[in-house]
Amino acid sequence: MSRLNETVARVTERIIERSAPTRQVYLDRMKAARKKGPARAHLSCSGQAHAYAGAGPDQDALATQPAANLGIVTAYNDMLSAHQPFERFPELIREAAREAGATAQVAGGVPAMCDGVTQGEAGMELSLFSRDVIALAAAVAMSHNTFDAAVFLGVCDKIVPGLVIAAQTFGHLPIVFLPAGPMTSGLPNDEKAKVRQQFATGEVDREALMKAEMAAYHGPGTCTFYGTANTNQMLMEVMGLHLPGSSFVNPNTPMRDALTAAGAKRAISLSALGNDYTPVCDILDEKAFVNGIVGLNATGGSTNLLIHLIAMARAGGIVLDWHDFSDLSDVTPLMARVYPNGLADVNAFHAAGGLGYLIRSLLENGLLHPDTQTVAGRGLDQYTQEPVLTDGTLTWRAGPDASLNTAILRPATDAFQTTGGLKRLTGNLGHAVMKVSAVAPEHHVVEADIRVFDNQDDVKAAFKAGEFTDDVIVVVRFQGPKANGMPELHSLTPILGILQGRGHQVALVTDGRMSGASGKVPAAIHVCPEALNGGLIARLQDGDRLRVDAVEGQIEVLTPGVEDRVAATPDLTAHMAGTGRELFAAFRAGVGSADSGAWVFGD
Incomplete structure (x- = not known):
């Protein structure tokens, strides 16, 4: 040893x-x-x-x-x-x-x-x-x-x-x-993901999607x-x-x-x-x-x-x-x-x-x-x-002293890459983290104009309307623990993957969460401070230039003067009640930041 x-x-x-x-x-x-x-x-x-x-x-x-x-x-x-x-x-x-x-x-x-x-x-x-x-x-x-x-x-x-x-x-x-x-094991995960993307683009119907999902989760x-x-x-x-x-x-x-x-x-x-x-x-x-x-x-x-x-x-x-x-x-x-x-x-x-x-x-x-x-x-x-x-x-x-399938599991001395799957990002936007283990090296650095959304449904609507035609960094804010409990935004994965597959440089920046199964699209998540807690992300506007760099560990707003703007004020009333959410007002009010564990039990 x-x-x-x-x-x-x-x-x-x-x-x-x-x-x-x-x-x-x-x-x-x-x-x-x-x-x-x-x-x-x-x-x-x-x-x-x-x-x-x-x-x-x-x-x-x-x-x-x-x-x-x-x-x-x-x-x-x-x-x-x-x-x-x-x-x-x-x-x-x-x-x-x-x-x-x-x-x-x-x-x-x-x-x-x-x-x-x-x-x-x-x-x-x-x-x-x-x-x-x-x-x-x-x-x-x-x-x-x-x-x-x-x-x-x-x-x-x-x-x-x-x-x-x-x-x-x-x-x-x-x-x-x-x-x-x-x-x-059921339907392979990559085949399931392919059907999801096909459904997102209208290539297959809901019956085909349901069949694939049931074959995967069986x-x-x-x-x-x-x-x-x-x-x-x-x-x-x-x-x-x-x-x-x-x-x-x-x-x-x-x-x-x-x-x-x-x-x-x-x-x-x-x-x-x-x-x-x-x-x-x-x-x-x-x-x-x-x-x-x-x-x-x-x-x-x-x-x-x-x-x-x-x-x-x-x-x-x-x-x-x-x-x-x-x-x-x-x-x-x-x-x-x-x-x-x-x-x-x-x-x-x-x-x-x-x-x-x-x-x-x-x-x-x-x-x-x-x-x-x-x-x-x-x-x-x-x-x-x-x-x-x-x-x-x-x-x-x-147990085994050698991997039985080196396409899946390799020794530390001959790994798939020499560093792990997580990267901390810091810059004038605050700090965030990115899972890079599934992101191809050519996507580790993305610099592009941004589109700003206050909820994921508007992102999906913009995609369906054909509004994403170039490189883009999609910013989804007011998704932090104080705003709405920090939901995962995994349902954005298929459409962002489609844009990337069309040859665009694409990234997601959010004060929310991505799924634990987040994959090939670079996602700078858990941005702190969150938008509802004084974060600069609340001052971003469509067309601002942003750089997400998982190589140097940076997340930078390149457009000057953003910090001088008035922060956006969201209407979060729709997130305050329904499906039990009204019972969690005390949690939203008392929760800490993502980088401190989003903890509700005080100091």
Whole structure:
């Protein structure tokens, strides 16, 4: 194993120094919570009876035995494919707990919404805030304080970050994250994208579009492209909250069930009642977050994690900023090509060697901290192993020491590119970030006149009217968290891709979000300050000249005198109510900026 990369070491020390005051306050709070312990034994007889009344065959054990009680926090619903498999998990977990001489109870459920369903719809304006609602809901579930450890069941975009925030809040407890896995491969993602573009130009009808979409999203499990959901799963493994090799095992298989049971038993074994006490606060330290950022860059992961990782870390007193992401990106090779950064899906990535091989190569080249604490024990080298089932018994063996498909997964020393997939942009417009792993080099720098829009529907209308006939930078503003909850603008991807395919230089600049599956069109996103918070983006006008440069990391308004203009004043009343948005006024009023994690919980 190589010596730790100098930049990785330097960024880690910078984060530790920056975080020292808030991290110590957090650790002191976790120490005090550990001393108090679960309140189950201290509850009144009436309180205990309430807690055990629904436990069926586990009632007696809960009332009379000192064995561990495992809390289950679940994001189950059967409307979303990624979370439907969790319907079966509680009984698997209860049975595993009984085998370990313990008990398990569903502590509570958290909401799980799908950005794919709400894309371009009013519900998307609740999407980002749902992360913090999930954190709150998980906190309510755990607040009965009757658990010695927990397992958290979640997969998709805001669910895992929200659960991690809650896990940090209850960081004195061991918590293992149990994934559901990706759906089996269907219609290839590039073919699906082609049909979407054909529909946008009127070449195919809605029946053909629906047929393609249903062939792509066809069964239980996560979507198979490498968007936010699967990026979350990668992070949970690299950061040590999954069992090794568990992220990308398909749902409803013997291996998936065995990993679920093993995760439950492992959580029980990590409780303070045993000899291997390992609370979340010992796992999610500064090194773990650096490892997560390296994994994000090495795999070309979702831009949404530029917000979520900052919030997840903040819940544990750790302060990250976009400089950290950018500096680590500069030294992290892009090792994976998974759609939209390539043609393969996550099942093909897993078959090629997956996270076990990726972690092995990063460790061998000094790009990951090897000595982190994980739910599997101390040392990230355990995550180079892969699970195997032999006669129904789950064990781990050494994973592959070479990629089985170098078109999908390559060693760090022979990567697809020498730097990671994320770039920080700064300039007189403020600062933003861009995912460049799927953007061709000839599109890394775009300088063009701009068209300014205050919502994405007007962009689509302008496209249909044939108004985009030359190089253009499309600016979509008043899309930040304070304005309307920072919805994703992924529904613009097909039309921007069409313009690029016609030979135009095209870019998107926005104070909103792009999808975790953003691809070949350069998109400078999360512009800070946002338009509603004094950002220069509110003063832009059609015809201004803008330069977006992912090579030098610049985003510059080239037209003079823009700062002297009066800022545009949008009419946001349509975004204040309907589809539940009226309930989130306090979130919009209190939310922080994107670069601070779009956090609603105050300082």
